[in-house]
Amino acid sequence: MxxxxxxxxxxxxxxxxxxxxxxxxxxxxxxxxxxxxxxxxxxxxxxPEYVKEAAIDILTNMPPEAVHGYTIAPGNPQAREALAKSINERFGTKFDGHNLFLTAGAAAAITICFKALCEEGDEFITFAPFFPEYRCFVESVGGKLVVVPAKVDDFQIRFDEFEKRLTPHTKAVIVNSPNNPSGAVYSEATIQRLSEILAVKEKEYGHPIFIISDEPYREIAYEGYTVPYIPKYYKNTLVCYSYSKSFSLPGERIGYIVVPDEVADFGAVYGAIAGAARVLTHVNAPSLWQLVVARCAGQPSxxxxxxxxxxxxxxxxxxxxxxxxxxxxxxxxxxxxxxxxxxxxxxxxxxxxxxxxxxxxxxxxxxxxxxxxxxxxxxxxxxxxxxxxxxxxx
CATH class of the missing domain: 3.90.1150.10 (Aspartate Aminotransferase, domain 1)
Structure with missing residues (x-):
């Protein structure tokens, strides 16, 4: 039934x-x-007070239809441009609005990516310890979650075990740094080695292998630790971000996917993301909060x-x-x-x-x-x- x-x-x-x-x-x-x-x-x-002030100003002074109406599926074009500019200023990238797809938080972002990429028989690799919902997200779109055992001395990556689990069915690798639940930040050396291994395997298998970088905790990195921005190391990276933690907005459900121009067949990947969002009934991210985070982007946490x-x-x-x-x-x-x-x-x-x-x-x-x-x-x-x-x- x-x-x-x-x-x-x-x-x-x-x-x-x-x-x-x-x-x-x-x-x-x-x-x-x-x-x-x-x-x-x-x-x-x-x-943060600046988020509250932005929301009040937008609600008070902008036309209601602009605040509460539908946006196009990828998100308000001006908001996407503002967010792309902020990313570029922080990480030295060259994104613009067409590289972003705004979502209802990171959970929506990563599920959309899984749905967009997954074909029959595809496998998605993650590193223990990992966010438990990855399993149901991946399995719900017909994929298989493959788990690399934890490196418990520092919670970086066990590359020997990782390489054993790479197969021609590997579609993507999920990276979560800073990590839930370990609190570990993947070092630049870790990201460089991961990128090098995947580049070799892409050539061997004859198809792209994506990194899906799940980044809701990016802003919560402590003194002495820097979170590498993975698209600068590996071209086939999709970044899934959320303002739930950095702006303390978990209930408002606002985030984005970054699709760099450099990914293999950008048009197909971005189109599949749009299609996946459509079938997952993701009409558009909340309109008010698109405007708020665009105005507050780059503010300190x-x-x-x-x-x-x-x-x-x-x-x-x-x-x-x-x-x-x-x-x-x-x-x-x-x-x-x-x-x-x-x-x-x-x-x-x-x-x-x-x-x-x-x-x-x-x-x-x-x-x-x-x-x-x-x-x-x-x-x-x-x-x-x-x-x-x-x-x-x-």
Missing amino acids: VSEKMYELGTKKSTIRTIFEFGRKRAAEVGEENIFDFSLGNPNVPT DISTYVKNGQLLYQGLIDAGFTCVKPQGAFYLFPKALEEDDYAFCERAKKYDLLLVPGTDFGCPGYFRAAYCIKTSTIERSLPLFKKLAAEYR
Whole structure:
């Protein structure tokens, strides 16, 4: 009667959402202040004042039909030009409006790219640990997700394992840096080697292999770390960006895809992206927010809270006896669980109302994710509880 696959996706929530909902119920029982919810990557830094001021000015002074009406499918032409100019100023590129396709956030952007590229038998490679939704996004368009095991000492890429998984069926490689959930930033050396390997394999297989660069955390990179702009290293790169994290706008759903002129058969790729957006019912990105982000592009993001929270939680966990790679960006820690079964570990943590996400969901068993985009005071109060949890394993 209905699609079993869609029923499964609709009724079996992600582990992250399940833990978050548990936290809401538990808060009603014991009080919000007694719940230490590290489950959801929902920015706690307020939306910048300049975004609020731009939205108010646009709503007040622009004609309503220009603010709330349809735009063409790729997005408002003036907004796309403004965003392209901002990208060029930051990264020394030469894009203009025709290189951008505005989307309802990064999830829409990457799903559109998967749909646009995927043909029967195609494989998409990702590196553990990875955002769990990649699997359902890829499988929903008929592709196969291929996972490269994690390099847990620094969460860069295990190139020996990566090369084993490249086949003539490889259509694209998904890169997420700064990474959710590890907080790692791929180094320039990592991106250069990845690009070199793919260039060789393109020639060997006789077809393009794309990099899909998923970049919602690009602006949240800490001192000493630079996020390489991948189109400058590898021509067949599609950039998927979102303002959910940089402008703290996760609920407004606004982002874009960059399709460089240099990609193989630009016209076919851009046309397929437009077609994929059409069949996925992506009429156009929200009109108001197209105008807002175009006006605010290039404005600085305040990441000081994430820097403080990350350092506080990292040091607290290290002091409690956990093993963890120091965060380089995003707003997550990905420590090693204190027992092999990460689900059992996270279940035990609930005894202290510490809500953590098992690493298995990110393709990395034996670890857990803690999102520190929460109140600093909540992290401070959680640290004695992490010590009590760790003491149970001694």
